[in-house]
Amino acid sequence: MTPRVVFPNKLLPYLLVAPQLAITLVFFYWPAAQALYQSMLKEDPFGLKSKFVWFDNFKKVLADPNYLHSIKVTVVFSVATAAVAMIVALLLAVMAEKVVRSKGFYRTLLIWPYAVAPAIAGMLFLFLFNPSIGSLAILLRKMGIAWDPVLNGTDAMVLLVAAAAWKQISYNFLFFVAGLQAIPKTLIEAAAIDGAREAKRFWTIVFPLLAPTTFFLLVINTTYAFFDTFGIVHAVTGGGPGKATETLVYKVYNDGFVNLILGSSAAQSVILMIIVIALTAIQFRYVERKVHYG
Amino acid sequence: MATVDLKDVRKVYPGGVEAVKGVSIAIPDKELCVLVGPSGCGKSTLLRMIAGLETISSGTCAIDGKVVNAVGPTERDIAMVFQNYALYPHMKVYDNMAYGLRNRGTPKDEIDSRVRSTAKVLELSHLLDRRPRELSGGQRQRVAMGRAIVRNPKVFLFDEPLSNLDAKLRGQMRVEIKNLQRSLGVTSVYVTHDQLEAMTLADILVVMNAGLVEQMGAPLDIYEKPASTFVASFIGAPPMNLLAIAAKPNSPVDTAEKVLANGEGLEISAPAHAATLGFRPEDADVISEGTTGSLKLSATVEAVEPVGAESFLYCAAAGGRIVVRVSGRAAAKPGDQLKVMVPAGKLHWFDSTGKRV
Numbered sequence: 001m002t003p004r005v006v007f008p009n010k011l012l013p014y015l016l017v018a019p020q021l022a023i024t025l026v027f028f029y030w031p032a033a034q035a036l037y038q039s040m041l042k043e044d045p046f047g048l049k050s051k052f053v054w055f056d057n058f059k060k061v062l063a064d065p066n067y068l069h070s071i072k073v074t075v076v077f078s079v080a081t082a083a084v085a086m087i088v089a090l091l092l093a094v095m096a097e098k099v100v101r102s103k104g105f106y107r108t109l110l111i112w113p114y115a116v117a118p119a120i121a122g123m124l125f126l127f128l129f130n131p132s133i134g135s136l137a138i139l140l141r142k143m144g145i146a147w148d149p150v151l152n153g154t155d156a157m158v159l160l161v162a163a164a165a166w167k168q169i170s171y172n173f174l175f176f177v178a179g180l181q182a183i184p185k186t187l188i189e190a191a192a193i194d195g196a197r198e199a200k201r202f203w204t205i206v207f208p209l210l211a212p213t214t215f216f217l218l219v220i221n222t223t224y225a226f227f228d229t230f231g232i233v234h235a236v237t238g239g240g241p242g243k244a245t246e247t248l249v250y251k252v253y254n255d256g257f258v259n260l261i262l263g264s265s266a267a268q269s270v271i272l273m274i275i276v277i278a279l280t281a282i283q284f285r286y287v288e289r290k291v292h293y294g
Numbered sequence: 295m296a297t298v299d300l301k302d303v304r305k306v307y308p309g310g311v312e313a314v315k316g317v318s319i320a321i322p323d324k325e326l327c328v329l330v331g332p333s334g335c336g337k338s339t340l341l342r343m344i345a346g347l348e349t350i351s352s353g354t355c356a357i358d359g360k361v362v363n364a365v366g367p368t369e370r371d372i373a374m375v376f377q378n379y380a381l382y383p384h385m386k387v388y389d390n391m392a393y394g395l396r397n398r399g400t401p402k403d404e405i406d407s408r409v410r411s412t413a414k415v416l417e418l419s420h421l422l423d424r425r426p427r428e429l430s431g432g433q434r435q436r437v438a439m440g441r442a443i444v445r446n447p448k449v450f451l452f453d454e455p456l457s458n459l460d461a462k463l464r465g466q467m468r469v470e471i472k473n474l475q476r477s478l479g480v481t482s483v484y485v486t487h488d489q490l491e492a493m494t495l496a497d498i499l500v501v502m503n504a505g506l507v508e509q510m511g512a513p514l515d516i517y518e519k520p521a522s523t524f525v526a527s528f529i530g531a532p533p534m535n536l537l538a539i540a541a542k543p544n545s546p547v548d549t550a551e552k553v554l555a556n557g558e559g560l561e562i563s564a565p566a567h568a569a570t571l572g573f574r575p576e577d578a579d580v581i582s583e584g585t586t587g588s589l590k591l592s593a594t595v596e597a598v599e600p601v602g603a604e605s606f607l608y609c610a611a612a613g614g615r616i617v618v619r620v621s622g623r624a625a626a627k628p629g630d631q632l633k634v635m636v637p638a639g640k641l642h643w644f645d646s647t648g649k650r651v
Contacts (some may be wrong), residue, residue, distance in 0.1 A: 195394050
């Protein structure tokens with residue numbers, strides 16, 4: 001235990017935390033409070049007058065079948081993205097660990113995609129899989145797959161998941177590589193001597209010991225898929241076809257800034273806020289406890 | 295139960311570093327072979343090659359008469375105790391011990407009875423539900439031993455298993471390992487850099503240096519007849535005293551008349567090519583009058599180390615520092631001038647390359 005530092009001056013500690021507090025207040029709490037306030041207002045499309053309506057907006061949003069559909073889309077999208085991004089990254093990390101020569105070179109190459117901005121990643125996938133001009137779309141069609149993300153909702157979702165996961169794989173890869181390196185080599189050797197073959201060693205020793213990393217990435221990836229994929233959705237599908245890929249975040253934007261239903265949009269973002277808080281709390285309360293060994 | 299046969303085993307790492315330069319050791323069934331040497335002498339590499347954790351660059355390693363060069367560690371039927379124990383941190387003690395048996399498809403009730411009986415032998419029964427992080431160093435060490443024993447393998451491999459324990463526990467575990475190994479009758483290879491551990495545990499002692507075997511044999515034979523100055527200074531604590539000697543001025547190089555570094559004659563005849571003479575601290579006596587047929591040296595006491603039952607006198611003598619053991623309390627104090635006598639039969643002679651003559 002480090003000894004507690006006590007400031008002789010009563011005012012100094014407050015002054016020291018003040019800048020951080022100010023930033024948090026101005027950039028996080030104020031907008032959040034604004035959103036909360038706005039979610040209880042009903043405003044005409046021209047912004048000329050508004051009326052305080054308590055929870056009417058929430059009632060309306062939660063009763064809206066479009067909103068419920070959007071929740072379903074978001075869950076499917078998030079689970080699929082997190083799963084794909086983490087499984088592929090783990091596979092790549094395990095493979096990259098096994099490379100003997102020029103390990104660093106492979107690793108660097110695998111980390112690069114993370115430097116690509118989400119919207120640009122979206123555009124890449126949009127072009128590659130565009131049903132009329134995309135080079136990969138042509139390949140798919142030649143293989144006999146009727147690929148059309150512009151008209152088919154499932155195809156659009158697959159494309160979106162691919163684009164969103166692709167970008168996250170590098171990030172996950174980096175953490176899995178670090179996690180793998182932190183596992184003492186003698187443990188693997190002891191398991192080998194104990195008669196466990198490679199696959200068995202992975203599932204009984206490596207994977208359980210990676211649990212803290214996996215858990216951390218699960219939190220990061222779900223949050224990413226839930227909230228940070230606006231750019232990709234916007235670039236790749238724009239929520240279409242026919243709302244098939246309209247996630248909650250995208251709907252907030254669409255209702256607020258395109259359809260100008262500000263009250264409803266604000267109510268939706270408050271709901272999103274509650275979902276984030278709940279998700280994080282659940283993950284840390286119930287999952288984290290079981291995954292640290294020390 | 296099995297024999298272990300190493301024939302001209304070499305290890306060359308990519309990049310050209312030769313860690314093991316042709317080692318041949320034959321370990322009979324049920325015997326404990328200790329590999330001892332300074333760090334970097336290739337003893338751990340050799341052990342890892344027997345385990346199958348390192349490939350063998352050339353030569354053969356045979357377990358129970360079968361060459362296992364191409365057999366992976368999984369199929370060699372060996373058990374290893376690691377220096378850091380390598381216990382699976384996410385498994386309870388019970389599962390740590392059962393892991394190897396489960397992997398080999400042992401029936402559940404047999405696993406249970408074997409784990410419990412092994413735990414009983416090692417006094418681990420009350421710890422079976424704990425995780426490794428909840429155990430002390432000594433307990434972890436026992437679990438690592440238990441994990442090896444429970445499998446009943448052909449060969450035990452120990453990689454400096456006691457070096458993370460405190461001195462007292464190390465002494466206890468040393469005795470325990472020896473007893474266990476003897477009662478189980480499992481052929482074992484034990485790597486250590488501690489010469490005391492090596493001396494007390496070994497049936498066969500292998501002293502290694504720079505990737506080669508310096509000397510191999512029964513511990514006491516090695517102690518009494520070290521094959522080189524390296525072995526002489528490595529085995530025994532405090533190590534053997536070594537003094538440089540030279541031919542008497544104006545005589546042929548291979549004369550029996552030698553002188554110490556200060557030009558003093560030896561009074562006894564030395565082998566022709568001897569360049570170093572050695573004697574154990576306990577073979578030297580502090581005397582007032584010398585008897586004939588023994589080596590006499592004058593020395594100045596620099597430090598006295600009382601250990602209790604005996605004391606060590608660290609002295610400066612012609613041609614180097616020497617240590618003399620006297621029993622009980624030492625009468626000498628730093629600065630005293632002493633005469634030291636060593637019987638001729640207790641002297642060891644080495645040539646200029648360090649080999650025994």
